[in-house]
Amino acid sequence: MGEEVRMKDVSGDGDRVMEWEKGLPSDEDLASLSYSLVPWNLAMAFSITPEKSRTIQDVNRASETTFSSLRGGSSGPNTSSSTNLGVAAEEEDRVGSSSPGSDSKKQKISEDAAGVEISTAEEGDSGTEDLKLKRARLVWTPQLHKRFVDVVAHLGIKNAVPKTIMQLMNVEGLTRENVASHLQKYRLYLKRMQGLTSEGPSSSDKLFSSTPVPPQSFQDLGSGQGSGSAGHVGVPSMMQMPVYAHHMGMQGYHHQNHAHDPYHQNHHRGSGGPANPYMMQQNKFGSMASYPPVGGGSANEN
DNA sequence: AGGGAAATAT
DNA sequence: CATATTTCCC
Numbered sequence: 001m002g003e004e005v006r007m008k009d010v011s012g013d014g015d016r017v018m019e020w021e022k023g024l025p026s027d028e029d030l031a032s033l034s035y036s037l038v039p040w041n042l043a044m045a046f047s048i049t050p051e052k053s054r055t056i057q058d059v060n061r062a063s064e065t066t067f068s069s070l071r072g073g074s075s076g077p078n079t080s081s082s083t084n085l086g087v088a089a090e091e092e093d094r095v096g097s098s099s100p101g102s103d104s105k106k107q108k109i110s111e112d113a114a115g116v117e118i119s120t121a122e123e124g125d126s127g128t129e130d131l132k133l134k135r136a137r138l139v140w141t142p143q144l145h146k147r148f149v150d151v152v153a154h155l156g157i158k159n160a161v162p163k164t165i166m167q168l169m170n171v172e173g174l175t176r177e178n179v180a181s182h183l184q185k186y187r188l189y190l191k192r193m194q195g196l197t198s199e200g201p202s203s204s205d206k207l208f209s210s211t212p213v214p215p216q217s218f219q220d221l222g223s224g225q226g227s228g229s230a231g232h233v234g235v236p237s238m239m240q241m242p243v244y245a246h247h248m249g250m251q252g253y254h255h256q257n258h259a260h261d262p263y264h265q266n267h268h269r270g271s272g273g274p275a276n277p278y279m280m281q282q283n284k285f286g287s288m289a290s291y292p293p294v295g296g297g298s299a300n301e302n
Numbered sequence: 303a304g305g306g307a308a309a310t311a312t
Numbered sequence: 313c314a315t316a317t318t319t320c321c322c
Binding site: 137138139140177178181182185 | 317
């Protein structure tokens, strides 16, 4: 319900029919993830073997879609014509939908519209279609990261181990190593933040207010509707890993505040001191690829 | 496997 | 040169 496919041809020069700003329920609305809908923990707590298999498989299907969106489906050095605009967005915010139906709080702004691009070799690259032997470097796009963070949060630091995370994320092509690596980084990031955020070694209560550390465990989970769902309550300024936007295929828009992301934490070695906290790499790479590994056949032998 | 550090790639 | 992601080692 809710298809907005109104591509009415506007007589005359209706060019700026861009109300996609918020009239676009698609992205987030359409995208339905299942991982957050299933009280995995709960089931476990009850000792009732959660048929993960089924769920996973079920989700798997959706995953393909998601995957497609996330990873951009095709690959090919045919970049020649035009920059590819893989603007696929997928969100699964379980918006506080509890309360009485009339929740007009549906202000969703497509914060992320990214294209997950995997960089492939630009030169002798051959994997036009199948790069089975060599998976391209995975690029953690904001979308992916969001998913990652969400999953980790939902699992609780306790169960947030690579394998589980990977499974819940359900992203085709994602390997345990990928997640493990990212998790490592993420942990480091959290750690750093802990130290920076109101350094108050005496109180532990702030653990809930300023600690970006995902809630240790979601036990209440809801019950279905109320969804007390901790979701994202006590995490006010939980910044995700800086959503890096490098040479993405997005048409200019990087204006985010990179104030001083603790995550990036540039370690300056002193001296002169460039006043520019930004990155000034000599980027000479302009890579832009789409995504290869899914082609032939195998996806991920998790 | 999970975690961490070195090694590379970008 | 810094960072992001991968690979190697416990």
